[in-house]
Amino acid sequence: MTKSASPPVTQAPLPFVDDYLPALLAQASHLISGEFHRVVNDHGFNVSEWRVLASLAGGHSASIGRLAAVTVMKQPTVTRVLDRMEASGHVERIANPGDRRFTLVRITPAGSRLVARLIRLAREHERRVLEPFGLARAADLKSTLKQMIAMHKNLAVEPDADEFVRAAPVPATARRRGAVAGRVAQGGRLSRKSSTARANGPGN
Numbered sequence: 001m002t003k004s005a006s007p008p009v010t011q012a013p014l015p016f017v018d019d020y021l022p023a024l025l026a027q028a029s030h031l032i033s034g035e036f037h038r039v040v041n042d043h044g045f046n047v048s049e050w051r052v053l054a055s056l057a058g059g060h061s062a063s064i065g066r067l068a069a070v071t072v073m074k075q076p077t078v079t080r081v082l083d084r085m086e087a088s089g090h091v092e093r094i095a096n097p098g099d100r101r102f103t104l105v106r107i108t109p110a111g112s113r114l115v116a117r118l119i120r121l122a123r124e125h126e127r128r129v130l131e132p133f134g135l136a137r138a139a140d141l142k143s144t145l146k147q148m149i150a151m152h153k154n155l156a157v158e159p160d161a162d163e164f165v166r167a168a169p170v171p172a173t174a175r176r177r178g179a180v181a182g183r184v185a186q187g188g189r190l191s192r193k194s195s196t197a198r199a200n201g202p203g204n
Contacts, residue, residue, distance in 0.1 A: 036125045043118060048073060048081045053090065053115040054122070056107040061094065063104055069153070090114065 017023040033047075040050040051071035056062060064082070068075045082105060085091045090111035093103045107115065130138035 032129055035129075036122055039121055039125070040118065043114075045114075045118070048077065049085060049090075050115075050118060052078070052081055052085060052105075053107060053111055054119065056091065056105065057112065057115050057119060059106065059112070061104040061106040063096070063102060067105060085111070 037047050037050070040047060045053070048071070051073070052067060055067055055070045062070070064075055064078055067073075067082075068078045071078065073081070082091060082093070086093065089108055091105055092108055093105055096102045096104050130141075133141070
């Protein structure tokens with residue numbers, strides 16, 4: 001008697017977010033950046049300040065819009081961070097020679113000295129993260145990410161949470177409840193007006 005072949009064992013599919021590129025990128029960024037952010041905090045900076053300083057390192061000036069894109073922050077947030085950093089002498093606003101309606105931001109010598117130490121530590125942390133994969137794979141990973149950023153930087157628009165709430169459709173049950181409440185309120189006002197008119201009488 002021959003034994004029947006066992007059916008092949010099929011693996012359960014991975015949860016969607018465990019095999020979805022944006023989710024994987026977000027998780028990797030959160031975990032790896034979080035490790036270094038503790039170092040940033042130990043040196044007296046918050047994450048927003050570190051991102052601005054790192055973006056301006058090397059003496060390159062940038063517009064507030066450019067800083068917002070590179071640091072992944074909204075422009076009003078970047079403006080508030082720059083106000084604090086300018087007061088502490090780490091950055092300065094300068095006129096844009098190409099368009100004086102807009103200002104540029106650049107790092108000061110004091111800011112450069114401070115961020116230089118953090119950049120050395122950041123490079124050491126990056127080396128430890130990439131070392132298990134080898135130099136070639138690390139270089140390929142960076143190259144791929146740079147290409148992805150270049151291809152998509154003008155396409156992505158970050159939705160505003162408040163705008164989403166305002167644009168969200170109102171459920172039909174809520175609309176009906178609102179309409180009933182409006183009719184009840186209007187009926188109450190009409191009833192009060194009618195009672196007042198009867199009490200005052202004509203000519204009063």
